[in-house]
Amino acid sequence: MTGVLAHGVGSRSDLPIPLFYAYAGAFAALVVSFLALGLLWADSRFSGDRAGRALPWRPPARAARVITALLALYTLGWLLLAPAEDNAAPYLIYVVFWVGLVPASLLFGPVWRLANPFRLLPDRPRRALPERLGYWPAAAGLTAFTWMELVSPEPAATATLLIFLLLYGTATAAGTLTYGHAWLDKGDPFEVYSTLVGHLSPLGRRADGTLVVRSPFNGLDAIAPAPGLVATVCVLLGSTGYDGFSGAPFWVDALQTGPLGRAGLGTVGLLTAIGGVALLYTACLWAAGLIGGTRGLTPRFAHSLVPIAIGYLVAHYFSLFVIEGQRAAILALGLASEVNADVVGAGTIAAVQVLAIVTGHVLGVVAAHDRSVRLLEPARAVAGQIPLFVLMVCYTIGGLTLLFAA
Amino acid sequence: MRRVAALVAVVLLVTGCGSLPETHHRPGTGHEVATGAPAAGAPHAEITISGGKVTPPSGWLEVKRGQTVTLTVTSDVADELHVHGFDIARELEPGKAAGISFEADMTGVFQVETHESKLVLIQLAVT
Numbered sequence: 254m255t256g257v258l259a260h261g262v263g264s265r266s267d268l269p270i271p272l273f274y275a276y277a278g279a280f281a282a283l284v285v286s287f288l289a290l291g292l293l294w295a296d297s298r299f300s301g302d303r304a305g306r307a308l309p310w311r312p313p314a315r316a317a318r319v320i321t322a323l324l325a326l327y328t329l330g331w332l333l334l335a336p337a338e339d340n341a342a343p344y345l346i347y348v349v350f351w352v353g354l355v356p357a358s359l360l361f362g363p364v365w366r367l368a369n370p371f372r373l374l375p376d377r378p379r380r381a382l383p384e385r386l387g388y389w390p391a392a393a394g395l396t397a398f399t400w401m402e403l404v405s406p407e408p409a410a411t412a413t414l415l416i417f418l419l420l421y422g423t424a425t426a427a428g429t430l431t432y433g434h435a436w437l438d439k440g441d442p443f444e445v446y447s448t449l450v451g452h453l454s455p456l457g458r459r460a461d462g463t464l465v466v467r468s469p470f471n472g473l474d475a476i477a478p479a480p481g482l483v484a485t486v487c488v489l490l491g492s493t494g495y496d497g498f499s500g501a502p503f504w505v506d507a508l509q510t511g512p513l514g515r516a517g518l519g520t521v522g523l524l525t526a527i528g529g530v531a532l533l534y535t536a537c538l539w540a541a542g543l544i545g546g547t548r549g550l551t552p553r554f555a556h557s558l559v560p561i562a563i564g565y566l567v568a569h570y571f572s573l574f575v576i577e578g579q580r581a582a583i584l585a586l587g588l589a590s591e592v593n594a595d596v597v598g599a600g601t602i603a604a605v606q607v608l609a610i611v612t613g614h615v616l617g618v619v620a621a622h623d624r625s626v627r628l629l630e631p632a633r634a635v636a637g638q639i640p641l642f643v644l645m646v647c648y649t650i651g652g653l654t655l656l657f658a659a
Numbered sequence: 660m661r662r663v664a665a666l667v668a669v670v671l672l673v674t675g676c677g678s679l680p681e682t683h684h685r686p687g688t689g690h691e692v693a694t695g696a697p698a699a700g701a702p703h704a705e706i707t708i709s710g711g712k713v714t715p716p717s718g719w720l721e722v723k724r725g726q727t728v729t730l731t732v733t734s735d736v737a738d739e740l741h742v743h744g745f746d747i748a749r750e751l752e753p754g755k756a757a758g759i760s761f762e763a764d765m766t767g768v769f770q771v772e773t774h775e776s777k778l779v780l781i782q783l784a785v786t
Contacts, residue, residue, distance in 0.1 A: 265768060266768045267767065267768065268768055268784060268785075406777070500768065500770075500782070502717060502719055505782070506713075506716045506718075509717065510713075510716070598766070599767075
């Protein structure tokens, strides 16, 4: 029997990072923020969607989608036909698909858009996608998935996964048949997840579909504000943050002794983490708008949280990916080998975690700086950025604290 | 001057929102660990499950890699004990103390859980 832990699958979690790593990371984040405030450019340099060098190549989308449709059927076959013991499906879903989408999208851009099997459905919208719907369906879908992974009583059970896949499949098929592929752009949680992460990749896709090589900063700058975008990013950040403290002894104890029951208190914890991240963001953006003399900033800085969320994701899932990824391959392919849990040592894991959090912070600070000097009144641009830096430093130190304490 | 004041304000805010706790890293300052009769410094915990409650409350047991961990668990109902990662299982009979002992040969944090009642009894932090 393979254990089920906070991450949906996996039988171990990471040790706390050494105190020195936590302070070094926090110090680096602070120094970079102050330097950025004083030394970075005074006029916006990023050109977002227009940037980059176009590549004269179109990837074979149809073939990719057929292959992923077959892989999805293979996973479904594991769920429906194989016994619960040593079933590969939870590993394929949580490790290879969910966690694996992060490195795949970081390297190759919006890969799930390319390989999404739902894009094999015809793009014949019966209605136009309502503008105000935006990313909200994706935010809801990502909340549901992370709830299943982190809170539900049996995240790796066949029944749990089948119920999720049934609901997700029905909603996505219905959305696509009603609104065409526009639904998948903003409504499919996994495509949105992969596309947001993919904006940090050197390989990008312009809004018109051209494949480009571009700086990750221009990639980030190309994220277009839309309703629900802030919520989507906050779900990614908040749920990963919840994952970080859900293993802390005080929380484990509260979950199993509290009056709400495990799922009840877990739901409260997950939603509080997401809400807390969103509240902090809204408050700091409100302050930045007040100081910078500009209104309506809230949706226009969501892109700068994307690298911070990716930093959290990498920090929390790195060891799971390299260790449980082996189990996914062993179970799915029926290999005779054993999982080597020593493939990465505690020191390597801690270094990767701190580097991921600090790198995410630096990229977020630079992205927010460029957007600030574009949107805020020039005379107030520096002062107006202070709440943004406070916001990011809080997320970063919060992330390091989670790694250190939980 | 205004910039300096702003920087000071940021530092104050930052230190306010991220104090780093000291528990877990200094043995003895963290969560309580039952220590019955440890064999010359070997990590040991004695845990009782009664009416769905774990005593002492679920905490951490700090273990150095290579040490032999001994756990003694008494449950008031029949259940199965499972040490994650090391994949050790042991039947628990009602009211009877069950002991397991194994070498912690992997690093990481591992939960010790009951299968039926799904209680986390303790977490082993192997460094």
